[in-house]
Amino acid sequence: MLFVEDTIRALFRKYETSAKSVIRRNIQIVHNSNQINPSIQEHFKRKYELIIARIEDNQRFLNWLLSEPGSDVVEKHNVDSHNSTPALSSTTTTTSMLETELTQDEEEMFPSEFDDVLMKENNTSSDSSNDESYQSGSSYHDGSSFSYQSSTSSSSPSPKKSKSSSKRGVRWGPNTIIDKVLNLFLLVVRDWSSEGLDERVQSYNPFYASLERYYPSVEQRRDIKVICPGAGMGRLPYDISMLGFHTTLNENSLFLIVALKRIFSGGVNDLNSQTLYPFIHQTKNITDEHTQTRRILIPDIAIGRKDEPGANMSFAYGDFFDIYSPQVSPALTSLSTTTITSNNTNINANINANPNTSNKFDCICSSFFIDTVENIFTLIERFHLILNVGGLWMNNGPLHYHHDALTSFHLNSTELLDIVRSYNFEILEYKLIDCQYTKNKDSLFQAIFNCVWFIARKIK
Template identity: 30%
Template sequence: MSHMTEQERRDEVAHFMKIVTAFRQYEAYAISANTRRRRDFYRLPKEDKEILDSLGWRKQLDMVDELIHENAKVLERIVANPAIFMDQEELALAENNNHDVRDSHGMDHMHSHGDGAHSHSHSSHSHSHGSHETSRRQQVSATDMDKVRSTLKQIVRDWSEEGKAERDVTYKPMIDALLEHFPDQGTWPEKKVLIPGAGLARLGWELAFLGFETQCNEFSHFMLLPSYFILNETKDVNQHTIYPHIHTFSNAMSAKSMMRGISFPDVSPSSLPRSSRFSMVAGDFEELFGPKEDPEEDETEQWDAVLTCFFIDTAKNIVNYLRIIHRILTPGGIWINCGPLLWHFENSEDISIELSLEEVKELAAKIGFELKDQRTIDTSYVGDEGSMLSYVYKTAFWTATKFAK
């Protein structure tokens, strides 16, 4: 971080503290929303209240309060030791940092996918956190709280038995395509696989379990904090239980369904073979994998496969994304994609180039890719099987190789 100015460093620290604070303030925000329901109940005529009481309405609200508390305990564990993301100098800065959060710097920009979020959030990537004292001074936005609630659903998608069906729809075709491209299992430990926008890293974990050398890349601390917690501090199968569907009563099939607990993780993250090579790097994809002046840092032709799952639409400039993917692939390497085109920076103040699917494919050809196995995969994203509402994405799947030189 030596290239950053002192003010930039302070802004990075403040931004990360704001994220940690959002996790810690989840309980107060969620209880407040549930209290609104209780207040509305008491404004009803006596007869109506009695009818709702006969349905168990007030008891349901009391139970939701209890489940919010259970969620909060898990979220507090996730951010219990944020100093792991800082060096000592940054820690000292965080402890002495009393300036206001600057929303203009390092913002997480997220467009919601469906009833949860396909939340490739774009946030500051410094590893930093502030003290409780500083955190209490910060204001958490409604958007940040949406991301915290979305994080609970992301955990379900990537690390629960309930999420397996949704994972299998997208992850399995990508894994199968990789295995088809590299059919010799004996070579897998030599093959380097990159997964940008890895979220909570389940796809990367699965590939490392198979034997590939795998690196996940993620930008958002809303994803980095829970992924670290799951991968490094969770040892037992179904060690934790969360209640991700209690935040909205709309479209609930039943109160029981809405308040169901979902345990995670469905596998032991520490069960990777001792020989596994699995890592996660925090930072912006373009900054980390774009061209470097230092040859030792340059990633040109260093990766045998790049897997992008619900990722390419996080680009501000899709031309540069595809250019980087093409450049870092080894000769004979493969790019496997599956996802929609919900351009994350559309209607924002940032640069945003929004292409149609047809144009993205044409662009890929111009960059130097030969697209194969093109198909559409229908899938939900952090969907709720107990909801009356379901969003379905007609995701674009393909494999691509570099044109022969």
């Protein structure tokens, strides 16, 4: 696992090089267009100077986000850095400055031991890759170069194996690296910035209100076990834990897991202390440079403050079906989980702690998750397996299935509820909720998912 995490960190540290290689192409196009008015050329020169500066800021943010939990060696990100822009004397100078960066055809090599990890990350992609409604990429948590956060067969190349792939490993080009970074940025913004508040109200608040209604006793909540499968950057399970519940965060994407460890390491105690520019690579439906280059500050809350009453969270990193397989014993499950409380300052302090390793839960909160799996019948069966009798399954998300209908089974909302009932669930609530996902509020394109919200109780 440490090898994989180190490799992912190495991949993301190539972001700046990869992003500048893409910008270099645009600079060259403008430079070669002799008929363009000089004032317009000057406009593009200033624009790309600004974008290059923001790319460098993003790399600093990435270096911090991907640093080892508890590490103090990473440069502190200056929230005022948006005021500084490197001067480029001419377009020619710009091209020269970037000539050592990756070209569009050059690709980064990673060891063959990493092949299965990277290929699995991309095999989750949906069939709507250029669907800007997601504004992201290949699954809700694995996006592509802007379109998603959506995912699927994105316009940017998926990692492909070279002719000698069995010996040399998976090849990753600049676009693929940028896509992974963009997906990460968008999820960080959604979960940990004031920018994402509206989305969280739409997507997460129904869970909070329902949990408080069905479990009114705060004292008893510590014994109520809740799991959030496919939890992305973790805000939903974190907030649920702050309501007093014993909450498990499950996430499968290794690219997000590395960032999650930093977020929950105790190193994000200062409000709005980190800066990123998540929209600089969005080139569609943009009104002006501000729309593309505006900054976002995180976090909007002090995560894990020592004066908090105490969140009780466990982390189950890995494939949901593997961790909660009928064949997996509780002892094996404990190897995949770690526990943290808000009074800890470093997740590493509890990396080997034993959470409650029982595979049974009192409540499942699935948000933007059920349409990401290939076999929804297997998912419902597994939810039934891990839920205690009388336990609740709360769901909020679209039926924007990520896998092609040729390889997965697509249910409409009526069929979904009928299937849920057939697995000995009683539907307590059902409605449709309008939700947005990793949006740029200033974009000319705004998509709304009509999400399926229901609460089901396991009756036997």
